[in-house]
Amino acid sequence: EDQVTQSPEALRLQEGESSSLNCSYTVSGLRGLFWYRQDPGKGPEFLFTLYSAGEEKEKERLKATLTKKESFLHITAPKPEDSATYLCAVVNSGNTPLVFGKGTRLSVIA
Amino acid sequence: GAVVSQHPSRVICKSGTSVKIECRSLDFQATTMFWYRQFPKQSLMLMATSNEGSKATYEQGVEKDKFLINHASLTLSTLTVTSAHPEDSSFYICSARAGVGGETQYFGPGTRLLVL
Numbered sequence: 001e002d003q004v005t006q007s008p009e010a011l012r013l014q015e016g017e018s019s020s021l022n023c024s025y026t027v028s029g030l031r032g033l034f035w036y037r038q039d040p041g042k043g044p045e046f047l048f049t050l051y052s053a054g055e056e057k058e059k060e061r062l063k064a065t066l067t068k069k070e071s072f073l074h075i076t077a078p079k080p081e082d083s084a085t086y087l088c089a090v091v092n093s094g095n096t097p098l099v100f101g102k103g104t105r106l107s108v109i110a
Numbered sequence: 111g112a113v114v115s116q117h118p119s120r121v122i123c124k125s126g127t128s129v130k131i132e133c134r135s136l137d138f139q140a141t142t143m144f145w146y147r148q149f150p151k152q153s154l155m156l157m158a159t160s161n162e163g164s165k166a167t168y169e170q171g172v173e174k175d176k177f178l179i180n181h182a183s184l185t186l187s188t189l190t191v192t193s194a195h196p197e198d199s200s201f202y203i204c205s206a207r208a209g210v211g212g213e214t215q216y217f218g219p220g221t222r223l224l225v226l
Contacts (some may be wrong), residue, residue, distance in 0.1 A: 043217035
């Protein structure tokens with residue numbers, strides 16, 4: 001059974017304090033690993049798709065990396081507007097629906 | 111990026127009535143659509159998967175006669191909550207996956223349902 005575990009559950013940062021969120025996964029043939037951002041009362045917003053170990057993608061202050069067992073979402077010099085829940089999910093080779101982790105609630109304090 | 115819309119964004123109804131929620135992919139054709147439910151401070155729970163023109167596949171524990179899903183076109187899916195009760199109050203989110211081979215799911219903004 002495909003599984004995704006995210007840590008930490010919650011993270012509080014000062015503005016400008018860089019950090020990383022972790023996503024560990026087990027999947028029967030990884031087709032893709034996804035990062036989403038979800039604000040309260042809204043649907044998840046797509047950030048990145050990673051397909052193979054060693055791949056990296058960047059968007060503004062966010063950088064996602066992938067190994068064979070885990071993915072990291074690095075946040076550089078975060079701002080208060082980066083506060084949200086960040087969700088990690090995987091799709092297996094059967095292209096079944098996303099399997100989500102429980103998310104990391106990030107709070108960035110000015 | 112791909113855009114998915116939902117309507118309505120929030121709805122309040124009386125117990126025993128039915129509520130329909132629409133999900134549309136605005137700039138791509140969605141061969142597969144998904145419906146999720148989310149309780150406060152919890153992750154998304156998949157309710158069902160629907161492929162255009164086919165019957166929906168429901169997850170274990172989801173009543174297919176209560177949550178009716180129709181995916182009649184490549185850009186529209188509907189979820190009807192029949193005979194709604196207060197315990198059906200939740201945040202419902204749809205997502206859509208583009209054509210053959212596509213694996214990225216794009217999500218709608220969600221619908222807040224409150225059953226009185």
